[in-house]
Amino acid sequence: MFSKILIANRGEIALRIQRACREMGIKTVAVHSTADADAMHVRLADEAVCIGPPSSRDSYLNVAAILSAATITGAEAIHPGYGFLSENADFAETVEAHGLAFIGPTAEHIRTMGDKITAKTTMRALGVPLVPGSDGALADLNMARKVAEEIGYPVLIKAAAGGGGRGMKVAQTADDIEEAWSVARTEARAAFGNDEVYLEKYLDRPRHIELQIMADMHGNVVHFGERDCSLQRRHQKLLEEAGSPALEPAERDAIGATATAALTKLGYRNAGTLEFLYQDGQFCFIEMNTRLQVEHPVTEMVCDVDLVREQIRIAAGEPLGYTQSDIKVSGHAIECRINAENPETFVPNPGTIKVFHAPGGLGVRMDSAIYAGYRVPPYYDSMIAKLIVHAPTRAEAISRMQRALDECVVEGVQTVIPLHRKILADPSFQKGDYTIHWLENFVASQT
Ligand code: ADP
Secondary structure: OOOEEEEOOOOOHHHHHHHHHOOOOOOOEEEEHHHHHHHHHHHHHOOOOOOOOOOHHHOOOOOOHHHHHHHHOOOOEEOOOOOOOOOOHHHHHHHOOOOEEEEEOOHHHHHHOOOHHHHHHHHHOOOOEEEEEEEEEOOOOHHHHHHHHHHOOOEEEEEEEEEEEOOEEEEEHHHHHHHHHHHHHHHHHHHHOOOOEEEEEEEOOEEEEEEEEOOOOOOOOOEEEEEEEEEEEOOEEEEEEEEEOOOOOHHHHHHHHHHHHHHHHOOOEEEEEEEEEEOOOOEEEEEEEEEOOOOOHHHHHHHHHHHHHHHHHOOOOOOOOOOOOHHHOOOOEEEEEEOEOOOOOOEEOEOOOOOEEEEOOOOEEEEEEEOOOOOOOOOOOOOEEEEEEEEOOOOHHHHHHHHHHHHHHHEEOOOHHHHHHHHHHHHHHHHOOOOOOOHHHHHHHOO
């Protein structure tokens, strides 16, 4: 096992990884920008190294500074968390070239899944069902028209390098295809420096359901069930559940078997998430994330597993030590992402947290790096906490989340807590009756 791990991230996820390390008796190295000198992940780490100025490009994305920090502190492995360098294949490769372990998949698999076209062709070859669409990249507008006619409108033009919902445009009819084609490509070129696009059938009322996978270096692959992440605004998830209110256990087992068989054939290692759109009982693969997800705690609660600990054990070469039949999904978990944003306009609201009281009690978990007096910096993501509850049934989990949100006090910055309260009180949400479009409509209906 490693004796020291460098955590190349900040905020709640840096703290989350640190907690797993501490419980495993592993020393931690925090890295931070000058804006984060007082951050909790820095205060609680065994060692901390400043890696640059506030801008992410110069600090949390600064590969040379992070590798120097690892070298001078004698760290043996690097955990990238989510975001920042977590899905950067070159980074994973460089880490390993320096004789350190990268706590994640191989650079090759990160690269394959980072290009959504390659990801889809790879998954199709492995027997995973896809959203109907173009067979690879679109060569030109004529090809886009032709494929759209074949599969039928509406269609979605998506960037091969896409992420965060950018470079994605819907064409409702043939009249819109030219504009969707050019806007998607322009956006993709601006955001990713790559204007390669592909086309998918636009599903009108799917749920976003994703599967948590874990694979060791000895060919063992398991899944920890699904998360329903349909509640999104501008393709950003806001509230997640495990399991999905829409899925029967037999459907979970079936897609789980397909996914684990595919990743076994691929020789995948460490944590990964397969994202699907689910409509009319069909799963359609859209992308794979080759890292820990923000919403991993809901899976941890229902499966009673520490996914970060598993990632570290696997990176150190340990076998899983259990099989699929040992994994049981029990009860229901919900996560609310607490962003420092205006709950109506969603404009980020950085500032100083004057009062903070974290909720507690049975089945309540708060993953956060904030404290009273902490200044939320304006440079990074606006998520300041994740509130997670676990209860025997979905109805009880909803009541528990409502109770926990009522207990939660954050003063000094605005948060989206009032919106979460409204969602949890909504009858359609309570019935589990929602698709990926539900939240946008709900937000619009509130104003
Ligand atoms: P990104 O990597 O930019 O997040 P994804 O491919 O994961 O892109 O898609 C993000 C979201 O966009 C999905 O969660 C879903 O809400 C929506 N979406 C993606 N593909 C489709 C599709 N074919 N039909 C309808 N909605 C889609």
